[in-house]
Amino acid sequence: MDLHPSNLGLEPLGAESSATQRAYQALRKLIVTGDIKPGAKLKIEGLRKRLQTGASPIREALSLLTSDNLVERMDQRGFRASPTSQQNFEEILMLRCELENIALRQSIANQTQEWEESVVLSHHRMVRSHSSGGEDFEDLHKAFHMALLLNCEGPVLLKFCSQLYDLNIRYRYLAGSAMNYKRRDVSSEHKNIMESAIAGDADAACEHLLDHYRKTGAFLVGVLDEAKLA
Amino acid sequence: MDLHPSNLGLEPLGAESSATQRAYQALRKLIVTGDIKPGAKLKIEGLRKRLQTGASPIREALSLLTSDNLVERMDQRGFRASPTSQQNFEEILMLRCELENIALRQSIANQTQEWEESVVLSHHRMVRSHSSGGEDFEDLHKAFHMALLLNCEGPVLLKFCSQLYDLNIRYRYLAGSAMNYKRRDVSSEHKNIMESAIAGDADAACEHLLDHYRKTGAFLVGVLDEAKLA
DNA sequence: ATCATCGAAAATGTCGATATTATTTTCCGA
């Protein structure tokens, strides 16, 4: 019964029905992963050839991405990928902490068996992909974090969280995607979050979650600083 | 130097440059004010005639509105105005309280002379329009509330607040726009917020602000309940 | 009489072309 298509970016990416959806997903990925650099101009003609589709779907996809804060529209001068900055990163981090704190507490308050199981399952899949060096780790990582929140019964809140996740992960790709997770022991952090959440201890779960974000954040600021990004 | 066009919905609506912008603003207004009813199907052909423009601008405008949560896209079945519900209203109210609380505190923390003046000015304009029964009261009311937050130096946060404001005001129109403000003494609430903010008292300002929202919210839930909306 | 299936009508999504607008290059004058 879910009529909302651009749901949370967690659909099976394989066979999208409309060309617009394909272009939307493809462009989103290109921008989030950094294949299209922050601030880069997005020329319709170039994208048309790159994605093998017409101009209309491209244009609609860009319009959708505009309101996701991944693309900016310059009134009669086309589109460009949203620029990055340390200020922007810190704002995203702050908003993520605030909103996910709310969402996670609600999720835990509404605790059900199905939700518990979905959290355990998504965690397991993420861990398995990580140890086997799976290519889909990033998707599963997002799936895990969203699974934690998904029980909160607030569609708008969830959408904000999903948007902010994508905005944030963009900075991780900028710093080199593999590196971060090898150098930090992030597994135990995930495990702590999951276990506290399942145990119904909202305070502990949120503390672990926000800690996780702030540590990742501090780490990233350091790396990005070296890379002279901002 | 502000390149972002769909800024916060506070631009002069008069002469938009592109047809897409015109359609976007027009459709937004039609939906927010309830001229287009919640859940109504948005047929391209109909809108094309109604707004005197081509199909492409309409489609792009609808795509933009989709990410603003004012329009929903059904994969191969066109668009429709987002439905309303009491749950949705309560979520919006909650998020507004959380986010504006953050934004207002930051605004006050960054207090400057220009900001103070813009708050006073926008308040005065709103009051004047109200007493003279001006047609633009709703726009000025939004301008006042946004002016309070505008100093917070967080573009994403501001955008969220602006979006939530529009989602919220939609419910007020649903209940009959004039009625609400006549029956409640909202003037003193506004005044309290403004004076506390200018005085630099963040705690008091936020308390007044959230109180203002919660009172309006409770009032609206009552009215909407009678109207058997949700 | 009810339900399923088929067909007609309408609406969506997509494409190619065109006019308008921005950008770059060139050329002329100071």
Added chain:
DNA sequence: TCGGAAAATAATATCGACATTTTCGATGAT
């Protein structure tokens, strides 16, 4: 030689037409 205006170039924004999909209604069988 440098600055600025004007033409040339490129890119965007918009339109109209077409193909595909959905929806609604009618027909016919059980």
